[in-house]
Amino acid sequence: MHDDFRTANLLGAATLALSDVVVAGATRAASTSSSGAAALVVLSTDPGLSVTELGRRVGPSQSAAARMAGSLERQGLVRKEASWGGWVRLRLSDLGKQAAHTLLACRSELLRQTLSHLDDGEREQLGTLLSKLLTGLDRKPGDAEKICRLCDRSACVEGGRSCPVGQRDREHRASRDCDHG
Template sequence: MHDDFRTANLLGAATLVLSDVVVAETTRAASTSSSGAAALVVLLTDPGLSVTEVGRRVGLSQSAAARMVGGLENQGLVSKEPSWGGWVRLRLSDLGEQAARALLACRGEVLRQALSHLDEGEREQLGTLLSKLLTGLYRQPGDAEKICRLCDRSACVAGGETCPVGQTDRNHRVSDRG
């Protein structure tokens, strides 16, 4: 019989250490906070979002998001563009785009190093299991943006693959309309 408590504990330890290393390295690469790093990636993928929407996607209140965006603006990473009705769209500056790409490259290297301890078959099996786990962790429309806030979106769909979180989000949105 398999010990689910042990597996859960190992998963917890692995996710915590990976999270610690990824956050430390990406914030170093972008010279910003973890929420600032996530905001850079979000804006790289979806330029023109509002402060409130960026905050929602990185898990911040509107006021905390406004402070975070102000910091990114002061660093020259983000600019604000006025839109209709007083709404402000956010865009990455050239420096912000460079920082976002650098932190994604750094994140990717940290994760590839972690996977280097597995052989090719084990990495393939882990990919299948992680897809299943992520699908199970998805709860409601909008979760995809938060789950994938630091993801290199192009890596998830390389070679014609489908992002499991994105597909689950699309499936939920279709079933909610049906």
């Protein structure tokens, strides 16, 4: 019998260590906070989000999201655009686009260095296992945005593949729509 407590403990240590490395690298690359770095990545794939929606996807409260957006604007990374009904939309500036690109490249390199300790077969097996773990973590509609807030979305969908978290989120939404339809 396998020692599930040990495996769980190892998973916890590995995820915490990877999180520390990735967040430190991302914040250094973007010269901003971890939520600011996540905001840059989110806005790089979904430009024009409101401060409220950006906060929902990145994690801080509405007031913290507003402060974060203000900070990113003062750094010249985002610009605010007026929209209908008094809403404010956020878009990356050219500097913000470059920061998001640099941040994702840094993140990717750090993670590839971590994977270099595994052979090809082990990396493939790990990819399968991580897909399963991530779909289990995506429990309700909207979780995908938080889970993937620092992801390079193109990496999961190149070659005709589908992001396991995005697929699970679509299934949640379809199920909810059927329940209410």
